[in-house]
């Protein structure tokens with residue numbers, strides 16, 4: 001049986017391989033790797049840092065308000081925002097991720 005550290009490494013390798021192949025949302029990644037969506041964001045933060053200086057990066061397609069089209073460009077956090085600052089609607093298209 002794998003210990004916690006090994007399990008985390010394996011999850012990160014699988015996330016990385018998935019993101020090198022296609023553009024995915026955190027929800028899709030959580031289904032592919034079999035972990036809760038909220039854990040995916042933590043792994044993505046780690047991946048973003050570990051790619052620094054490697055010539056590759058975690059590319060983020062920003063979340064977008066489905067109501068008015070507002071783009072959440074200036075977000076440091078990777079998670080899905082709850083509410084649009086422009087029109088106050090809560091129907092937000094998820095951010096998408098890829099290793100580029």
Ligand SMILES: [Zn+2]
Pocket residue numbers: 065066067068069070084085086087088089
């Ligand atoms: Zn909006």
